Amino acid sequence: MASGPLKVALVAGEASGDILGAGLMRALKQRHPQVQFIGVGGPLMEAQGLVSYFPMERLAVMGLVEVLGRLRELLARRKALIATLIGERPDVFIGIDAPDFTLNIELRLRQAGIKSVHYVSPSVWAWRQKRVLKIREGCDLMLTLFPFEARFYEEQGVPVRFVGHTLADAIPLEADRAAARAQIGLQAAGTVVALMPGSRGGEVGRLGGLFFDAAERLLAVRPDVHFVLPCANASRRAQLEAQLNGRELPLTLLDGQSHLALAACDAVLIASGTATLEALLYKRPMVVAYRVAPVTYWILKRMVKSPYVSLPNLLAQRLLVPELLQDAATPEALVDTLLPLLADGSVQTDSFDAIHRTLRQDASNQAAEAVLSLIDGTLP
Missing domain, CATH: 3.40.50.2000 (Glycogen Phosphorylase B;)
Known part of the structure; x- marks a missing residue:
């Protein structure tokens, strides 16, 4: 595994992604202390050392009408983010959930020769299944929370790793x-x-x-x-x-x-x-x-x-x-x-x-191992 400095870019769009991103960053730091984090995230990711280019709340939009009202800003932010990240040349880009925002970034960065990971599968197995074509084109690795999702991506020819769910790690097997x-x-x-x-x-x-x-x-x-x-x-x-x-x-x-x-x-x-x-x-x-x-x-x-x-x-x-x-x-x-x-x-x-x-797979550590294996070229 590479031992030199590492630059990891991450983008999370809401609080649940901030939790996942912080856990992944913590696990990456344990394995690779010389790591720099850039991108967009919330307070938990910033506490782990992320330099966030703008507040994550600018991406946290729910509802069709609300998205349409903010569409110009969201598109401008995504365009600027892509340009910035291509200039920064991170070792890997990780889009955490928020597929309508992050999948386009992954595609553009991968076309520019930057490895890309998507963490948390969109519900392509349930509806809008044609999105898997875009994922296959733009994503070097999909990290899924659930095993049935991994089976779907394997059938579609998308490199995938089932890492488990952080809630399953956090919640005891028997509650009091x-x-x-x-x-x-x-x-x-x-x-x-x-x-x-x-x-x-x-x-x-x-x-x-x-x-x-x-x-x-x-x-x-x-x-x-x-x-x-x-x-x-x-x-x-x-x-x-x-x-x-x-x-x-x-x-x-x-x-x-x-x-x-x-x-x-x-x-x-x-x-x-x-x-x-x-x-x-x-x-x-x-x-x-x-x-x-x-x-x-x-x-x-x-x-x-x-x-x-x-x-x-x-x-x-x-x-x-x-x-x-x-x-x-x-x-x-x-x-x-x-x-x-x-x-x-x-x-x-x-x-x-x-x-x-x-x-209960120790999700953050599983995800970190998969990301580092992708960077090193040792991912099965």
Whole structure:
């Protein structure tokens, strides 16, 4: 492995990428102390020594309308970044997630003779599969968080390494339920159900009231149940409190602390999204629900190739957790599906444990090894 100075360029576009980037940088420094980091990242990456050309927040745009409003700035920043990095000639460029921004950079830099890596696969296996052609042209190495993604890229002829997921490394194989309940102020005995209707306003608008209706129905059957709901931020808390107005539910609202809620509960009623992976890693039986605008659902039904929407089912490659979508997501259906899991959720949780162990690969170190092997030309 090369021992001289190393220059690594990285670009992350949001907080989750900042976490991954910081872990990768830490692992690279342990193996190669003479490393310089340049690019774009957040406070965690800057704490590891990244010289960020501009604040990462300038890239953190969500929603079509918001992107269109900032498109001129984003394109100008990307053009300037490409020119700067071609001038700097790093040993490798690593785009962390944010595929709409980073894949173009990878392609241009690779054309200029700079090795490129993409860390976190976009969902090309589910929709817009033609993007894999651009990835194959612009990417020397794809680092995936999940094994099913790696299989897809192998079939498409893209160099790939499955490195595992940092959450699987961080979350213990067995969470302490009693300690989590004590921290929240809940009794050790009794049944606790976590309600997790999403982190975005639109999700909470469509699912919050539905989940509360289901909670009232469940309470009529199981009077011992207590509910816990982690609020993503102050705005979501205010939105949920408005939806709770007039209801009497034994419910504890938390500010953030989703991992604490998952550790404390016996089962979860949850919106489809990355939180389902966290519920899986905490080995909590779950029912997944989701609603979107009717037109969006009509479009997605025709675009998405995958038979499943939730990560646990994608990872298991079978219908492991119930998915109640659109009109199928009714309070009655949610309760009827959740009740058997409160009695015995082992069919789910045994599989969750196996998946957790598969994903627990020491991801940051695996990614660092792969990047350095690419630089040295020793990548298999």
